[in-house]
Amino acid sequence: MKRLYSLLLAVMFCFMASGCFSGNGTLTIGENGSVDYEFIFVGDKDVFGNEFEKQGEALKNKLNSSAKIEPYKNGSMSGYKMTAHYPSIVEYAHNLTSEYNADWKVKRVKGWFFDAYSFEFPFRYEQHFKHIDPRLEGLTQAMLATGEMEIKFNLPYAADSSNADNVTNNNKTLTWDLAEAFSVGADKDIQVKFKIWHKSHVIITAIVIGVLILISIILGIMSFTLDGSGRIAAAIFSVLLFFGALALGGISLYMISSTPNFNDNTIITKATQKKDEKASKTNVKSAEPPPVTPAPSTGGTPKTSGPLNGMDLSLGNITIGDTTEKVRSVMGSPGRIVTENGQVHWKYNDIDVIVYENRVSEIISSTSAASTPRGFHEGSRISDVWQTYGNNYRHEKYGNLDLYEYPITSNDGVPCLLRFAVRQGENTVNYISMRKL
Numbered sequence: 001m002k003r004l005y006s007l008l009l010a011v012m013f014c015f016m017a018s019g020c021f022s023g024n025g026t027l028t029i030g031e032n033g034s035v036d037y038e039f040i041f042v043g044d045k046d047v048f049g050n051e052f053e054k055q056g057e058a059l060k061n062k063l064n065s066s067a068k069i070e071p072y073k074n075g076s077m078s079g080y081k082m083t084a085h086y087p088s089i090v091e092y093a094h095n096l097t098s099e100y101n102a103d104w105k106v107k108r109v110k111g112w113f114f115d116a117y118s119f120e121f122p123f124r125y126e127q128h129f130k131h132i133d134p135r136l137e138g139l140t141q142a143m144l145a146t147g148e149m150e151i152k153f154n155l156p157y158a159a160d161s162s163n164a165d166n167v168t169n170n171n172k173t174l175t176w177d178l179a180e181a182f183s184v185g186a187d188k189d190i191q192v193k194f195k196i197w198h199k200s201h202v203i204i205t206a207i208v209i210g211v212l213i214l215i216s217i218i219l220g221i222m223s224f225t226l227d228g229s230g231r232i233a234a235a236i237f238s239v240l241l242f243f244g245a246l247a248l249g250g251i252s253l254y255m256i257s258s259t260p261n262f263n264d265n266t267i268i269t270k271a272t273q274k275k276d277e278k279a280s281k282t283n284v285k286s287a288e289p290p291p292v293t294p295a296p297s298t299g300g301t302p303k304t305s306g307p308l309n310g311m312d313l314s315l316g317n318i319t320i321g322d323t324t325e326k327v328r329s330v331m332g333s334p335g336r337i338v339t340e341n342g343q344v345h346w347k348y349n350d351i352d353v354i355v356y357e358n359r360v361s362e363i364i365s366s367t368s369a370a371s372t373p374r375g376f377h378e379g380s381r382i383s384d385v386w387q388t389y390g391n392n393y394r395h396e397k398y399g400n401l402d403l404y405e406y407p408i409t410s411n412d413g414v415p416c417l418l419r420f421a422v423r424q425g426e427n428t429v430n431y432i433s434m435r436k437l
Contacts, residue, residue, distance in 0.1 A: 022040070022041070022042050022043075022074075022077065022148045022149075023039070023040070023041045023042075023148065023149040023150075023178075023179075024039070024040050024148065024149075024150050024151075024152070025037070025038070025039040025040075025150070025151045025152065026038045026039075026151075026152045026153075026154065027151070027152070027153050027154070028153075028154040029089065029153070029154065029155055029156060029194075029196075030156060031156040031157075031196070031197075031199075032196075033088050033089050033115070033196045034085070034086065034087055034088065035084075035085070035086040035088070035089055035091075035092040036083070036084070036085050036086075037082075037083065037084045037085075037086075037092075038081065038082070038083050039081070039082045039083075040072055040074075040079070040080075040081045040082075041079045041080055041081075041082075042072060042073070042074050042077035042078055042079035042080075043077055043078070043079055068082070068083050068084065069081070069082045089106065089108070089117060089196070089268075090108070090268055092106075093106035093108075093268045093269045094268070094269070096269050103122055104119075104120065104121045104122070104269060105118075105119075105120040105121075105267055105269050106118070106119055106120075106267070106268050106269045107120075107262045107263075107266040107267050107268065108266055108268050109260040109261065109262060109266050111255060111260075112198070112201050112205075112255060113197065113198060113201055113202055113205070113252070113255055113256050114195040114196060114197045114198060114256075115195065115196045115198070116160075116193065116194075116195050116260035116262075117193065117194055117195070117196065118191075118192075118193045118260075118262045118266075119153075119190065119191070119192050119193075120189070120190070120191055121151075121189070121190040121191075122188075122189050122190075123178055123188045123189070123190065148179055149177070149178040149179035150175055150176065150177055150178065150179075151175070151176045151178060151190060152173065152174065152175045152176075153173070153174040153175075153192060154169075154172065154173055155172045155173070155174070155192075155194050156172070156196065157172065157194060157195060157196070157197060158170055158171040158172055158194075159171050159172070159174060159192050159193065159194045160193040160194055160195065161191075161192070161193045162174050162191060162192040162193070163176075163189065163190070163191045163192075164176055164190075164192065165177045174192060176188065176190050193260075193262075205248070205252050208248065209245050209248050209249050209252075212241050212242075212244055212245035212248070213241075213242065213245045215241050216237075216238045216239075216241035216242040216245065217238075219234045219235070219237050219238035219241065220234075220235070220238040220242075222234045223235040223238060308389065308390075308406060308408050308418075309408070309409075310408065310409060310410045310411035310412075311373055311411070312372065312373060312374065312389075312406075312408055312418060313363075313408055313410055313411075313416055313418060313434045314363075314372065314373050315351055315363045315365060315370050315371070315372060315432060315434060316331075316348070316350050316351040316363070316365075316369075316370040316371070317330050317331070318330060318331065318351065318353060318360060318363055319360070319410075319411065320360055320361070320362075320363065320410045320411075320414075320416055320434055320435070320436060321359055321360060321410050321411055321412040321414070322359065322360045323358060323359055323360075324355055324358045324359070324360075327346065327353060327355075327360060331348055331353075334346035334347055334348055334353070335347050335348060335349065343356070343362075344356070348366075349366070349367065349369070350365070350366050350367045350369040350370040351363055351364065351365060351366055351370045352364040352365075352366055354435075356436075361435060361436045362433065362434065362435035362436065363433065363434050363435075364431065364432075364433040365377065365378055365431050365432040365433065370432070372418075372432065374388055374389070376388070376420070376429065376432065377429070377432070378428075378429055378430065378431055378432065379428050379429060380428065380429045381427055381428055381429075382404065382420060382422050382427055382428065382429060383427065385404070385420050385429065386404075389406055389418075390406075392406065392407075393405055393406045394407075397424075400423060400424050401421050401422065401423055401424065401430065402421070402422045402423075402424055403419055403420075403421050403422075404419070404420045404421075404422070405417045405418065405419045405420075406418040406419075408434075410436065414436050414437070415436070415437045416434060416435060416436050416437060417434065417435055417437060418432075418433075418434045419432065419433045419434065419435075420432055421433070
């Protein structure tokens with residue numbers, strides 16, 4: 001009850017002060033595709049005290065990326081500022097792995113003249129305010145109505161399309177108002193498509209077309225000064241080069257004006273890629289396992305000894321066959337509970353727990369923080385996995401992944417598979433999963 005009165009008093013102060021907190025995120029993309037992100041979250045100290053500064057300290061301890069967090073003050077408001085720089089959009093997309101952006105999608109279609117990008121960022125009210133007491137939800141929304149929460153994109157070139165609430169600077173500065181949506185308990189989606197142009201490729205193509213046309217003109221003039229076969233040859237080459245230049249120009253114009261085809265195969269967001277790959281493979285069960293592929297010898301002694309057993313079907317302190325009650329006692333309440341492909345997923349920061357009949361039937365890693373009992377996690381070398389777990393695995397290819405799966409019987413006597421997925425051409429673990437057959 002005390003908390004209820006405190007929030008009610010805070011709302012009254014907010015209405016009188018008109019704007020007692022502010023949350024502004026700015027994503028600036030350079031012409032070379034670099035990304036600079038800044039997020040400033042501050043609140044009036046008379047209303048919130050040091051609460052926002054504490055949130056910044058908590059974030060600093062949780063983040064596992066290149067982001068920097070520091071205290072920030074703006075007049076009577078104080079809080080924190082988070083900044084991050086990424087040399088490319090691809091690297092930025094690979095860092096979108098937290099619980100708040102696991103469903104965000106960045107798609108890329110590569111081309112000669114430009115790379116086309118599509119950003120799809122869903123902001124879910126329930127996700128950001130899931131810990132709010134139901135009695136306080138109305139007051140929280142009233143407070144949001146008095147504050148400011150905006151996301152801004154600064155693009156190097158005009159956006160091809162977007163659903164921004166406000167567009168300025170010749171369609172290069174796009175702004176979305178999250179407070180307006182959150183104040184009524186609604187969701188907000190950020191969608192924008194744009195291009196990063198390869199100016200050097202445009203210039204090279206223009207020069208080649210210009211040179212072809214110039215040589216064509218020179219040969220055409222020469223054909224009038226030559227006799228016999230020389231005249232015919234010069235005329236033919238002049239015509240061929242001229243039409244070659246026209247064809248190259250037509251192809252270039254088509255490539256520039258064509259609409260990029262964004263689909264699931266163009267997703268470059270690491271978290272989303274892994275989620276889609278895992279989901280599509282969740283229900284696949286082979287009738288007969290393929291022949292065992294012998295693991296290469298790596299020398300040395302194993303990190304741990306002993307045969308594989310039911311305890312090897314553990315990830316992030318959760319084991320296949322655990323009850324949902326145990327999961328909650330160990331992990332707490334899940335960040336989200338969603339249904340994907342007919343299965344119930346309990347989403348935590350580092351693992352995705354799939355539940356069937358109140359027991360854990362599958363676990364999938366989401367970050368490198370989730371480790372197996374033998375100390376392996378995303379980013380571990382697959383050669384070390386072979387050395388420790390042995391060569392009694394089955395090898396299967398799926399898309400651009402090599403899957404190494406160990407048959408293990410769970411503690412409750414059910415046949416299971418422990419999987420280490422490796423992206424082809426790489427030698428480190430992309431994700432770990434374990435499931436009942």
